[in-house]
Amino acid sequence: MTTWISRFLFLALAWSFISAVIAFEENDNHLAVVHIINSFPNNSEPVWVQCNSRGRKNNPKEFTLKVGEDFQWDVTLNTLYYCRALWGRVFASWHVFQPRRDVSHGTVYWQIRQDGFFLSWDNSSWVKREMWETE
Numbered sequence: 001m002t003t004w005i006s007r008f009l010f011l012a013l014a015w016s017f018i019s020a021v022i023a024f025e026e027n028d029n030h031l032a033v034v035h036i037i038n039s040f041p042n043n044s045e046p047v048w049v050q051c052n053s054r055g056r057k058n059n060p061k062e063f064t065l066k067v068g069e070d071f072q073w074d075v076t077l078n079t080l081y082y083c084r085a086l087w088g089r090v091f092a093s094w095h096v097f098q099p100r101r102d103v104s105h106g107t108v109y110w111q112i113r114q115d116g117f118f119l120s121w122d123n124s125s126w127v128k129r130e131m132w133e134t135e
């Protein structure tokens, strides 16, 4: 009798612990903001972008950025986020959020330019991190 009760209590406790861990991983655990900015010259064609995070809860975002537009979203999972971009006949794929690289900065800015993908953590100094590819 006592064994049954303690087993039941143990299972209930274990279950609530597991649920809490899952909730922590999946819910609004705000870690950073990612901005993706189209910095092409005026009158350029828009850029098509699709982003996703690695892991269990896939929530792909797809958007088209006109020149000057800034698409932003909250990073809620402590995992890699990556995007693919397509502009005319060139394309690219890059890591927009890497936990170890970015989480301490709080905000990650990406400029998409004709000559590549530039990273900034302060929206002011930019470093080229990725290039367009042509097939």
Ligand SMILES: *[C@@H]1O[C@H](CO)[C@@H](O)[C@H](O)[C@H]1NC(C)=O
Residues within 6 Å of the ligand: 042
């Ligand atoms: C590009 O367009 C913006 C908004 O219309 C304008 O403010 C800016 O001067 C333009 N830049 C160039 C180089 O023409």
Ligand SMILES: *[C@@H]1O[C@H](CO)[C@@H](O)[C@H](O)[C@H]1NC(C)=O
Residues within 6 Å of the ligand: 035, 123
């Ligand atoms: C980033 O800087 C640009 C140019 O100074 C400004 O127009 C824009 O509003 C800034 N974006 C954010 C999110 O602060």
